[in-house]
Amino acid sequence: MKRELLLFLIILLSAYLLPYTLFSLRELAAYTYFFWCIDALVAIGLMFYMTREWRDQK
C-alpha cells in the first residue's frame, strides 16, 4: 500500500505543479486540459488497483 500511495502522491503533485510550470509554456498551454484528463485517469487506474483485494472477512 505504501508504494501505491507514494506513486499516488507523485500523480497528485503533478496535477498541481505541471500546469503551472511545464504547461505554462506558450506552445504547451493548450494541452493543459488533456494533461489533467490523463493524470486523473492514471490516478483512477491506481485506485482500482488499490481496491483489488477488497473482499469480505470470513
Place this chain on the structure above:
Amino acid sequence: MNPVWVVTSILAFFAFCFFVAHWGKLKTGKSIEEYFIAGRKVGGLIAALTYSATTYSAFMMVGLVGLTAIHGVGALGFELIYLMGLVLAVVFGLKLHIIGKKWELITPAHFMAKRYNSPLMGLTVALLYHVFLIPYMAAQLIGSGTLLSSLTGGVLSFEAGTLIVGVMAFLYTLWGGMRAVAWTDAVQALLMLSSSILMLVLVFQLAGGFGNAIIKLAEKPELLSLPGPYKRFTPQAFISMTIPWFFFSISNPQVVQRFFITKDARSLKNMIRGFLVFGFIYTVIVTLIGLVASIVIPGVRDQNAVTPTLLTMIPEPLAIVVLIGILAASMSTLDSIMLTLSSELSVSVVKTIKPSCSEETALKVGKALMVLILSATIFFSFTKGLIVELALTSSSWLLQLVPAFIGGLIWKRCGALSAGLSVFSGVATATLMFLLNINALDIDPGIWGFLIATIVLVTLSLLRGASTSRCGDAKAESSL
C-alpha cells in the same frame, strides 16, 4: 419557454420521485438503522449511483459550467483533484465500513462519539455539520431557483422556485428514508448523465459543430491555460479551492454515511469504482459544455447565468429534459444531506441529550427539527450567492473536522481532549481570520484553520503520556 410546460414537467418529475420514494418506504423497516442507512443492505450499483448523485449537484451543471465558461480550463483541474481525493475513500473506506458494522454506527458524528467515548464530541460535531452544510444546501436551491425563474420568464419567481424544490426534496426524503433517497438518487444520477450528454451535443451544435468549436477555442489560448482570462486560478487560489475539495470524501457527512450503507466489502468496492468512472465522465462533459459555452455566449459574466442562458437557446422540449436533469442533481444532493443531518439530529443530538428516549421518538424529533434546518437553508438561499463560492465555503469549514476524524481512525494515541481541541482551534482560526479579513499569503482561512487543527491534534496526542489510556473507549481501541 412556455411556463405551463415547465411547471407540468417538474410536477411530473416530483410525482415520479414520490412514487419511487414510497416504493422505498414500503421496503423499509421501523428501526433507525433501517430508516437512515437502509439496514446496511445496499448493493454496489445502487450505492455507486447514490454516491454519484449525492456528490454531484447543481454545482456541476450550473456552477462548474459557469466557472469554466468564464474562467477557463482551471475548473477542470479543480474538479479532477476532487476526484483524486477519492484516494481517501480507498484508504479509509473499508475500515469505516467494518467499524460501522462492528459498532453499529449510523452517522459520522456517531463514529466520533463512540471512538472518543464522548457523547459531547458527537453532539458538537453533529451541530457543526448542520451549520457548515447550510451554505451547500442553499447552493442547490439557488441553482434550482435561478433555472426555474429564468426558464419560466419570471412567472415562477426565484423564491418560489427554491421553496418548491426545497419542500419537495424534504417531503420525499423524510417520507421514505435512505432506501427512498438511494433509489431516487439512482434514477436521478442516470438522468443527470444522460441530460448532460444531450446538452453537450446541443452546445456543440450551437457553436457550429465540433470542428468549428475546436477552431474557435484555439483562438482563446487564455481560456485553455492557467490562470485563466481573469486570473481566477492563481496558484494560491487553486490551492485554496482544491484542498477542501480533495478532502470532500471524508469531510462531508452525507458522503461518509455511504460507507455504512453497503451490504459488504465487494459492494463498497463497486461503489467507489463506479463513482470514479461516473465522476470522470461527468466532469469531462460538464467542463466541455463550459468551454464551448464561452464561444456560444461570450459576453456573459455572471457564472450562475451561463446555463440558464444556454437553455433558452435550445429547442424547448430538450431544454426541459436538461432542466429536469439539473433539478435531479440538486434534489439528489439536497435529499442526501437532509437525511444525513436528520440522522445526526436523531442519533447524536436527541439520543445524547435524552439517552432514555426510544428510537421511535428520536426519529420523530429528528424529522421535526429538520424543518428548522430547511427553513434556515431556504432563507440563506435568498442571498443568491455564487454556487461555486457557497460550495467551497461549506467544504472549507468542514475541513476543520478532518484531522480529528482521521486521527480517530488511524491513531490510537489520539484522545478526546486532543480531538476536541483540534476541532475548536481549527474552527476558531478559520472564523477569526474570516471575520478579520486576514488572507495570509492569499490562502483561504479554512486552509490555515486545517493546518492549526492538525498541529494541535498531533502535538497534544504526542504529549499524552504513554502511561495514560490511549483511547477513551477500550472497546473502540481494541477494534481499531
